[in-house]
Every structure is written in structure tokens, then in C-alpha cells.
Amino acid sequence: MLKHLLSGADLDAATATLILDTAGEMARLAGREVKKLPALRGRTVVNLFYEDSTRTRISFEAAAKRLSADVINFSAKGSSVSKGESLKDTALTLQAMGADAVVIRHPASGAPHTLANWVDGSVLNAGDGTHEHPTQALLDAYTMRSRLGRVAGLSVAVVGDVLHSRVARSNVLLLATLGAKVTLVGPPTLIPVDIGTALAPGTEVSYDLDAVLPTSDVVMMLRVQRERMADSYFPSAREYARRYGLDGPRMRRLPDHAIVMHPGPMNRGMEIAPEVADSPRSTIVEQVTNGVSVRMAVLYLLLGGMNR
């Protein structure tokens, strides 16, 4: 097993499958009266969040606590970071406190890689800049597998702001490893040139959502970041929604078994219509639930065994 989880590219098919299988067993715990396992008793997990993220932080916290680990939440706001402490000094502090794992969310791409050189414990990338978010990709793959029975051979359309999306990058890498066919869909300004072949050969690019829908098993909508609306990536929010938003009529062009995913938080009415978000095809709430199981599996597999 790995020591760190920094990128979707760290995972080979066997390791990814082991994580998904383990997550399946962890998910059974959710139905129990006592939702706690002693596997990580005495271990310390630090959530080091340099960016706001309620969803991911709570998910990691719940996962670590269900495995009986001690959890320390460290958010950059209101900490010594706002007084100018560097990542390295923070890392040395964590090291001195004996952190067995550090879950890091950082606005700079590559920060988790750097941190991994400074601490003895495991480092888990919980989103770095516009680079990667590997546990999100794992929970997406888990959700596909639980809804559709498999990942290999699925046609997955990843739609929207691929340029800024770490979720998209990690998904392209992991889905290719697991044998799915990914098509990146969005306006040309939001899809980097050659991104598909650079990340995983076989990834396709399309600028026409309507052409991709009838052959997709999974449509993964990405969040359009309203804070970037002023930029000239596309003419207007309305035009974006008209061309790349998933509304009811578009959803009905999907095959009957197809599912709609979204990593959240959603802009209802922008990339996804409320009718779609609340339909039985939508897996958005399931993805949150599955996130805890997948993160439990990752924490157990990284920390459950012998220290290396």
C-alpha cells in the first residue's frame, strides 16, 4: 500500500480496487447502531485546511473519528499562518506533535507533495489549487460502481470548467486507470489544449454537450465558479447555462440507466437545473455519504498497518 495519497496517478488499478472494496465494507458500518471501529485507536489525524471547505473537512473528520483516531482541525484562518508562519514551520510543528496523517487542503497546486517531504506521517491531498483531489475521484468511482455495478467500460462525460477543476483532473486519471472512457465537455476556453492526452491517453474532448449525452453512462457536472464570471471564459452565465447546463430536456436524452453526478456545491439553474439535481438519476447526496466511507478506507489502508 502507498504511504501518501497525493494524486489520482498514485493509484494503480489493484490499489484503487482495494480502496473501493474496503470502502464497501466501511459503508456497512453506517447501518449499525455503533458507528465506530477501533482500527485507528491512538493515531492522530490532522486536518490542515488553508482553504475553506466545510464538506471535505467534515467528511475527513467523520471518517477519522469513526475509526477512533484523534482528530485535530487546523484552519489557516485565525492561526499562526495568518501571522506569517510558513508551510514548512507548520509542518515541523505537526511533526513535533506526532501527527500520523496530515490531510491538507491548500490553494497552491503541489503543496501536499512538498509537505510529504517534511513530515514522517502520511499526507493526504484534500485538494490543492487547480491540481488534484484524489479522494473525490475515488468517491465518484465508488458511486459509479455502486449505482451501475462497474467502472470499467463506462462512458463518462465530465462537463464544465475543466480548466480550474481539480476534481476533473483526478477523475480523468483514476477513471482511465479503472478502464472507463472519459470525454471532457465544455467551452473551448475552459478545456486546456491536449489535457486529455497529457493526463491519460484515450481521453476525448468535445465542445458539444448534446452530441455526447446519448452515449454517456455517467454525466459529471462541474461547478461553474461564479467568482470567475467577470472573466472572459464565456460570454454570459445565461449563454453558458444554455449550451452546457444540464436541464430536464437534456437529461431525457441520456440513456435510461445513466446517472448524473456533481461534486458540490451546486449552482442550481446554472450548470444543473433543480429538476435534474432532485431527480432519481442524481447521485449528489449519495456522493456525500460515499465520501465518508471512501475516506475511511483510505485512512485505514494508509494508517492501519505497520509504520514504515
Added chain:
Amino acid sequence: MAYPQAALPPPVSPPSVKVILTSAELARVVDRIAHQILEKTQGAAGTVLLGIPTRGAPLAHRLAARINAFEDIDVPVGVLDITLYRDDLRRHAVRAIGPTEVPAEGIDGKRVILVDDVLFSGRTVRAALDALSDIGRPSSVQLAVLVDRGHRELPIRADYVGKNIPTALAESVKVTLAETDGADEVKLIGGAA
């Protein structure tokens, strides 16, 4: 062409292997435990068999099948994976988790019989007791094992023992079952030949 004579390592005698139970003997032992369960539980009503993976699971199913053959009683069977409850997780490489399947009736108020292949230090049974308390509250817990090889490290004893095998610590007991290994056999490996 003559090869230069390489210095050969000193000969290592293969570990001695002694068959303790043959397939037929193993079947008789399972039958005997099934009878003992029926006798001790007075008909096995309100009883649940929980096998501890890997080989405890098929043994639990075999016991249930034999109990059914003898008395026409259906005893629910489940599987209890204890990986996450082990006290030696940090001493070994990470272990894959297996399934835990509790019968639909649950275990609350039931007499649970844990089933395992070999009883050794007792640590597996301790972990199983912890795991049990997280999934319900049985009225009582009993333990059935195919082989008791001694060397207990915890105050644990079995209620039903297929065969007691006095062993040295250096020896190991290898149970193979048709369901998991292709053939039924119990072997004692190693120690003085």
C-alpha cells in the same frame, strides 16, 4: 563444459508434516460438534452461528448443515470479520477487510456461537467479542473450534473442541477445507522431525 563447483549451502531438512485429521476424520469431528451443540443448547433454538474468516465461515455453514441434517432445524449463519478489531494491526502490513454478514434476525438476545478453525493465543476470539458488542447484544456467546492447539495468552476457552492438539510454539497447525483450499485436512507442520 564443466561448471566450477559452487559451495552448496548446508542441507536444510524439510519441516516435518504430520496429518492430524484426514478428510473423513474431519467430517466426523464436525458431526460430533454439531451433536454437542444440539445437546448443550437443547435443540439449538435461538442460536446463531458466526464464522470467523477465513476458515471459520465455511465451518459454520457445515455445522449448520449437519444440525439441519440431524434435527431438521435451521440455524442462521453469519460471518464476523474481526480485522479492524485486532490488537496487532500496527505490527503488520495493512490487512484487507473481509465482509461481515449478520443474519437478518440479528444477534440481539440470541445465543451466538463463534466458529473458528484453530484456537491459539485467544486474541482472535477477544477481537471477535469486541466486534460482536458493536453489532448487537447476544444473550450469551459460546465458542466452537476445530482444533485447540494451546498456548493461550488470554483467559479464553472453547465450549466445543473438535480435537485438542498439544503443540510446541515452533510448530504450526494448518487447516485446509474444500471450500477455501480444495481439500479437507489438518496438518501439524514443523518442530522436531
